[in-house]
Amino acid sequence: MSKTLTVTALLTGVVTLGQGVFAEVVDQRIQVCGGCHALGAPAGGQGHGVDGQVQVEKQTIPPIGGDPEHLYQLMIAMKTGQRAVTVMDRILRGYTDAELKEMAQLLGALGNSGDPGDLGNRGSQRSQVK
Amino acid sequence: MLSRRRTLKGASLGLVGLLSGCLSGGGVTKARVVVAGGGFAGATCARTLAQLGIRVTLVEPNPVYTACPFSNLVISTDRPIQAQQFSYAGIANAGVEVRHARVVGVDAQRVQLDDGSRLDYDRLVLAPGIEINWDGLPGYDQAAAELMPHAWQAGAQTLLLRRQLRAMPDGGVVVISVPDNPYRCPPGPYERASLIAHYLKAHKPRSKVLILDAKDRFSKQPLFTRAWQEQYGQLVEWQGRSAGAAVVEVDAQSGAVLTDFETVRGDVINVIPPQRAGFIAQTAGAADNSGWCPIQAGTFESTRLDRVHVLGDAAIANAMPKSAFSANAQAKLCAVQVARLLADQPPQPAKLINTCYSLIAPEYGISVAGVYTAEKNTWRSIPGAGGISPMLQAPAGAPRLEAEYARAWYATITREVFGG
Numbered sequence A: 001m002s003k004t005l006t007v008t009a010l011l012t013g014v015v016t017l018g019q020g021v022f023a024e025v026v027d028q029r030i031q032v033c034g035g036c037h038a039l040g041a042p043a044g045g046q047g048h049g050v051d052g053q054v055q056v057e058k059q060t061i062p063p064i065g066g067d068p069e070h071l072y073q074l075m076i077a078m079k080t081g082q083r084a085v086t087v088m089d090r091i092l093r094g095y096t097d098a099e100l101k102e103m104a105q106l107l108g109a110l111g112n113s114g115d116p117g118d119l120g121n122r123g124s125q126r127s128q129v130k
Numbered sequence B: 001m002l003s004r005r006r007t008l009k010g011a012s013l014g015l016v017g018l019l020s021g022c023l024s025g026g027g028v029t030k031a032r033v034v035v036a037g038g039g040f041a042g043a044t045c046a047r048t049l050a051q052l053g054i055r056v057t058l059v060e061p062n063p064v065y066t067a068c069p070f071s072n073l074v075i076s077t078d079r080p081i082q083a084q085q086f087s088y089a090g091i092a093n094a095g096v097e098v099r100h101a102r103v104v105g106v107d108a109q110r111v112q113l114d115d116g117s118r119l120d121y122d123r124l125v126l127a128p129g130i131e132i133n134w135d136g137l138p139g140y141d142q143a144a145a146e147l148m149p150h151a152w153q154a155g156a157q158t159l160l161l162r163r164q165l166r167a168m169p170d171g172g173v174v175v176i177s178v179p180d181n182p183y184r185c186p187p188g189p190y191e192r193a194s195l196i197a198h199y200l201k202a203h204k205p206r207s208k209v210l211i212l213d214a215k216d217r218f219s220k221q222p223l224f225t226r227a228w229q230e231q232y233g234q235l236v237e238w239q240g241r242s243a244g245a246a247v248v249e250v251d252a253q254s255g256a257v258l259t260d261f262e263t264v265r266g267d268v269i270n271v272i273p274p275q276r277a278g279f280i281a282q283t284a285g286a287a288d289n290s291g292w293c294p295i296q297a298g299t300f301e302s303t304r305l306d307r308v309h310v311l312g313d314a315a316i317a318n319a320m321p322k323s324a325f326s327a328n329a330q331a332k333l334c335a336v337q338v339a340r341l342l343a344d345q346p347p348q349p350a351k352l353i354n355t356c357y358s359l360i361a362p363e364y365g366i367s368v369a370g371v372y373t374a375e376k377n378t379w380r381s382i383p384g385a386g387g388i389s390p391m392l393q394a395p396a397g398a399p400r401l402e403a404e405y406a407r408a409w410y411a412t413i414t415r416e417v418f419g420g
Ligand SMILES: Cc1cc2nc3c(=O)[nH]c(=O)nc-3n(C[C@H](O)[C@H](O)[C@H](O)COP(=O)(O)OP(=O)(O)OC[C@H]3O[C@@H](n4cnc5c(N)ncnc54)[C@H](O)[C@@H]3O)c2cc1C
Pocket: B036, B037, B038, B039, B040, B041, B042, B059, B060, B061, B062, B065, B067, B068, B069, B070, B071, B072, B101, B102, B103, B104, B127, B128, B129, B130, B151, B152, B153, B184, B185, B188, B192, B278, B279, B280, B311, B312, B313, B314, B322, B323, B324, B325, B326, B327, B355, B356, B357, B358
């Protein structure tokens, strides 16, 4: 009984980002973004090798987050090809605009401010990542 | 102990930790999930389950995981094997109980480990990756693999292939035998051919890579074909099934592979053999006659075993390729579904993504992407989305950028899965 209650509370937390409650697991609709863009932590960064050896790799894929409206506009620009990208156009075409709006809200709530990478503005990428 | 860590970590991220609250309040769920296999699928799933506050035990025999993505760069002498290796310390720190043992038996309540102990489970996640199907290619057995490495499970095999490549005289022939679908990492053999050609071009330019394929079409084919021509000319030759190139038998002692038409000799022979879901999936009965494990798409629950989920390479995820990216994406979603099912809540739908980079050379990358939805119990590719890097009108600098993104992807995913 208590097991069910606890997990239920927890799962409610997972999906009610809008109420200012954040469990450490992100909503399943945006989990997959974390395959390339670290969510809630800097991307690229470091991997921990064996024997405490730390591998440092160049960071080129920024974290995503920031103002949901800005994020949404950015995604639409990439989806429609207005903004030159390598792969995000192909991925974003798999989502409806309504889904992207929702995802932008969820991503924005993660607290990063970041700008998904593109070919045009690479120089400014870093400075946009706080 | 654990709750303290989590509370602090949550606080340091500026997050209000409802989850941490639950844990420190002592109301941790009693349910236990056992995850068999600590690769991209299992390790991700165990970690996400721990984040969800679920008691989870990860069973993995190896103290060190050796990742396959980027291991082709190890073969081409461009990368140390250590860059592929990860300990399980970060996963243990994340609140997962890690047991270094092998799961050797599964029943409806518990798993049997090779150290003699048993673990009870409420839900079990099987993520054993692949095993080589030693019955799949006549002449190719464990002894043959010491002469003709597959290097399709990274580690000693990867280093063996690299040694052979280094020892090969200039003017030698490297034969790569590629199996029919499905197998782990569809574009992997062609990335390997590219990077071996990259090595040969610099060190043994009179040599050659000959790909003998059991298929007529392969992943990212137009991109590979064009890049081979541009970068390597005569150095890479591909022959497909309809040219009679499928390898049907190997003779490891004499260093030859046999197709239906001829005997092909090589100075280095890399046999990528037929594969199937890891042995425990077979023993447990999760695999069907195909050798792979059918699942209910939305939850990854086995269609054959109750309360058992199958992830990653071992699972039949339909349009989703067997990749580390897919394994990681599936695992995160599966963890949420397992948590929901334990709480008697309905599973949540979600789309998944795959992006696989391949390197033609260390600074030349290409990619294939897909977006997937679980419809009618099948992972389907969403039409109009995904596909390969553009052949025409590719933005200038895209190949170099894709190589950079490939490296950044590897750094991010390995950090997400094994870091901390
Ligand atoms: C050369 C090469 C290049 C690749 N490049 C890429 C790439 O660029 N991008 C990409 O996305 N993918 C790539 N892949 C594919 C990727 O490596 C696999 O898809 C991925 O490893 C699958 O993850 P998994 O967790 O299912 O299996 P694995 O990573 O194989 O993990 C399975 C784990 O289960 C353990 N295990 C097995 N049996 C048991 C048992 N009975 N009990 C307990 N534990 C057990 C094993 O020890 C292992 O650690 C590549 C593969 C190869 C071979």
